[in-house]
Amino acid sequence: MSPQSAAAPAGHTEAVGRTEADRRTETAGRTEAVGRTPARPPAVGVAFADTDALPGLPATLHSKARTLRGAVRSRCADLARIESPTGDSARLNALAEELGAGYAATGAQVRRVPNEAGDHLVMDWPGRDESLAPLLVVGHHDTVWPVGTLADWPVEERDGALTGPGVLDMKAGLALVEGAFALLADLGQRPHRPVRLVVVADEELGSPDGRKLVERQLAGAAAVLGLEPPHPDGSLKTARRGSSRVRLTVTGREAHAGNDAALGISAVDELVDQLVLVRGLVNQPGTELNAGRITGGTRANVVAGRAEAELGLRFATPEAQRRTLDNLAHLTALRPGAKVRAEVLSSRPTWPVRPANPLLRHVRSLAAALGQNLDGAPAGGAGDTNIAGARGLPTLDGLGAVGAGPHARHEHIRTDQLAPRIALLAALLAVPLPRLRERA
Structure with a gap:
């Protein structure tokens, strides 16, 4: 055909x-x-x-x-x-x-x-x-x-x-x-x-x-x-294994990277540190993480005001899936003024x-x-x-x-x-x- x-x-x-x-x-x-x-x-x-x-x-x-x-x-x-x-x-x-x-x-x-x-x-x-x-x-x-x-x-x-x-x-x-x-x-x-x-x-x-x-x-x-x-x-x-697709979104504050860097809050820097933290949270038997996509910022001379990562998570047990998603839902910003949000885009239960x-x-x-x-x-x-x-x-x-x-x-x-x-x-x-x- x-x-x-x-x-x-x-x-x-x-x-x-x-x-x-x-x-x-x-x-x-x-x-x-x-x-x-x-x-x-x-x-x-x-x-x-x-x-x-x-x-x-x-x-x-x-x-x-x-x-x-x-x-x-x-x-x-x-x-x-x-x-x-x-x-x-x-x-x-x-x-x-x-x-x-x-x-x-x-x-x-x-x-x-x-x-x-x-x-x-x-x-x-x-x-x-x-x-x-x-x-x-x-x-x-x-x-x-x-x-x-x-x-x-x-x-x-x-x-x-x-x-x-x-x-x-x-x-x-x-x-x-x-x-x-x-x-x-x-x-x-x-x-x-x-x-x-x-x-x-x-x-x-x-x-x-x-x-x-x-x-x-x-x-x-x-x-x-x-x-x-x-x-x-x-x-x-x-x-x-079960799986979940999660979008991690960080909001910072834009500023001139040379003149007013101290006034900015880098969403990219915050996201990088959050990913290190998340990797530690999921580093346990029965759970795997793949950071599949990362985006953020606009220009090299602008402090990034927004950054995102799309994470792929896999779980050997329902308990590991529930525990990990709960941990992600309670993430808090490491930098004053930054905001972090985890959104579950799709999820499949463990078979x-x-x-x-x-x-x-x-x-x-x-x-x-x-x-x-x-x-x-x-x-x-x-x-x-x-x-x-x-x-x-x-x-x-x-x-x-x-x-x-x-x-x-x-x-x-x-x-x-x-x-x-x-x-x-x-x-x-x-x-x-x-x-x-x-x-x-």
Whole structure:
């Protein structure tokens, strides 16, 4: 598909679709047979999922996923070529239009949720059993890369790796789930239960608006899956640290730096000293600080009247998060006349490790049936799945593409791992979930 030239108007609700014959023709035209059937290692200590409901499913998924690999690789590259930095509403809306058209072609009802900084998307696919609670899948279409990055870092494939801004985080995840639904549609299958996919436009800022949209979907969800990239070895993410984004603002008093320096109060000097103090406050197990952005002052011959720092904080426990944010809220100025204020811009709760994880067992069993060895481990970064995991809902993240280098110039995905991920996602959609909690 090509990028849309204009975004849908605010409040636009979209339920576009093509005929089944058109969709099959398109899919046939863009698939390619690549790769070999991977060896199937024996699964040790893993009970197989209930694939009996769909006889021959593992072999069929293998075959179909291999033929779709090329199409998904191309789709990921095309999406990455639509630059979509957080906050650029025009570009985010253009990408939302393109994504919505792709998901609608696989049978989804697509809804745009207006947001000033870029529209969010909600997609719904019907299930074979509409009486069941829906499976919730979450993703995002914003990236950390500014417009113009493609000029000196184009999307290209080298040595089995597709590289470019946003390919891993997370254009590939969005392409993979589209491929999984396309695979099921080609088989004439629907997901076992209804599926809702929420794609937010502000995840890279901590989802200040998107979080509310995700939270509204949680009460009725059977389980929550995230399309963020997995660990570099392909392992899923079973827990995440909490995170908070805090703006530290210092107000001083401007003065001529030569003639009247004593009359001024340097906001820059105060901010520097406050950052040293803050680093001492957070220097404790389970807490990390990144001073991501610092601004202040106007000219070298003017005592700075204002300075700001944007801090990224990560926490291993809810207690560490509460303690640190409380300490920041009670900061006081070190210089007479200066003012210091800490403002929490966005915050995600800690998603703690849970020893009993029936959802991970289920996914591991599906992977084993597909000939894949798969495990899970906690992750250092935060994401929208924190919201569900912190509430104790059955949650897994890392179902996006295997690769490395998110937010870095070596960001890439491994194209040889696309087919296994397509097959796994399709199996997760098609195979009944086991009982994950008392009310599932």
